Amino acid sequence: DGHWVFLANCHLCISYMGELEKRVAELPSRKPHAEFRMWLSSAPTPQFPMSILQSGLKMTTEPPRGLKPNLTRLFNKFTEGAFERCTKPNKYKKLAFVLCYFHSTLLERRKFKNLGWNIPYDFNDSDFDICEDVLVLYIDSYENTPWEAIKYLIGEANYGGRVTDAWDRRLVNTYLDTWYCEEAINQENFKLSTLPTYYIPDDGPLQSYKDYITQLPNFDAPEAFGQHGNADIASQIEDTVELLESILMMQPRVAGGGGATREEIVDNLAKELLEQVPLP
Numbered sequence: 001d002g003h004w005v006f007l008a009n010c011h012l013c014i015s016y017m018g019e020l021e022k023r024v025a026e027l028p029s030r031k032p033h034a035e036f037r038m039w040l041s042s043a044p045t046p047q048f049p050m051s052i053l054q055s056g057l058k059m060t061t062e063p064p065r066g067l068k069p070n071l072t073r074l075f076n077k078f079t080e081g082a083f084e085r086c087t088k089p090n091k092y093k094k095l096a097f098v099l100c101y102f103h104s105t106l107l108e109r110r111k112f113k114n115l116g117w118n119i120p121y122d123f124n125d126s127d128f129d130i131c132e133d134v135l136v137l138y139i140d141s142y143e144n145t146p147w148e149a150i151k152y153l154i155g156e157a158n159y160g161g162r163v164t165d166a167w168d169r170r171l172v173n174t175y176l177d178t179w180y181c182e183e184a185i186n187q188e189n190f191k192l193s194t195l196p197t198y199y200i201p202d203d204g205p206l207q208s209y210k211d212y213i214t215q216l217p218n219f220d221a222p223e224a225f226g227q228h229g230n231a232d233i234a235s236q237i238e239d240t241v242e243l244l245e246s247i248l249m250m251q252p253r254v255a256g257g258g259g260a261t262r263e264e265i266v267d268n269l270a271k272e273l274l275e276q277v278p279l280p
Contacts (some may be wrong), residue, residue, distance in 0.1 A: 002035030010042035021049040057273070065111070067198075067224060068216040070104035074128065075210050083206040086136050091145065091185050094200050095135055097209060098179045099154075101192055103128045105175065105225055106159065112227060113235050118165040131158050145185070151176045175226075193224045 010017065024038070040056075042048055064070055078096075086092035106123050109116035131154045138150050154160075155169075155176045163169045184190045189199040201212040222231040 002033040004037045004039065006039040006041075008041045010040050010048065011045040014045070014047045017047060017049050021051055024049075024052050024055060057277075065108070066218065067101070067104050067108055067220045068213060068218060070107055071100050071213045071216070072210070074100040074103065075206070075213060077125075078206055080206055087140050090203050092135060092139050093203055093209070094185055094190075095139070095180070096132060097200055098184060098192070099128065099131055099135060101198070102154075102175055102179060103131075106172070108220065109225055111235050112222070112225075112231050113238060115227065115231050115234060116225075117171075118168050119163075121162045121168070123159060123162065127158050127162070134158075145182075147180055147182075151180050154180075193226065195221060195223050198224055 007020070010020075027038075038056075040052070064073060083093065083096075103123065106121075110120050134150065134153050138146055138153075151173070155173045159172055160169055163172060179192060184200060189202070192198045192200065197217060201209055222229055225231075
């Protein structure tokens with residue numbers, strides 16, 4: 001009847017993927033309604049059927065790269081009401097900004113490869129959301145900030161629950177010990193790195209924090225993460241090699257016979273996909 005079907009989190013039901021693959025293969029012969037669409041969502045997994053990927057259009061979502069885009073994305077999650085919900089707003093706003101900076105830093109350290117993490121971790125927004133609720137709960141419940149409890153729940157129970165390497169866990173706790181302290185609340189524009197650009201902005205409404213984020217640099221120096229100034233050299237070399245290898249793989253290859261070239265195959269496939277896309 002032209003309805004849409006959405007199957008979410010396919011990676012959690014690998015046992016059904018074989019059956020799904022058969023049903024997708026049968027769709028053309030069953031001549032479904034012209035308005036019918038099937039949407040699938042999944043985390044990356046090698047068990048996902050390749051034939052389904054080849055027969056459909058694919059979209060991916062990844063967190064933005066850089067402290068500024070990540071901070072912007074996290075602060076866009078807040079509403080004015082949520083940002084003012086704590087009974088001690090002066091304390092909460094500063095610590096919430098530190099949590100956003102902490103989350104963004106953990107994500108961006110992956111660009112330093114082995115100098116960033118011994119093992120790469122997939123921190124996500126659920127980690128941040130849980131810790132933000134912890135902040136509100138503990139700040140509201142105690143007159144004096146329970147630093148040790150907050151740092152334990154963030155660094156060991158939530159974010160630390162993903163960390164398996166001892167040195168990586170030590171890094172997470174070092175960040176928390178440095179940024180979650182009385183000075184972060186009482187000191188004006190408490191520094192979050194050795195660079196003068198990164199600090200806790202003055203207390204104010206939600207928009208004032210967003211305004212501060214907009215003036216941050218678009219490219220982050222390694223010192224913003226507590227790294228040496230040369231820490232990004234290795235990652236830049238690896239990124240360059242990966243880019244050049246990808247370019248070389250796309251170069252035309254000379255092959256015998258009268259078959260279509262790789263460029264013609266790609267061009268024909270693009271035309272077929274364009275024909276399948278419905279008109280706006």
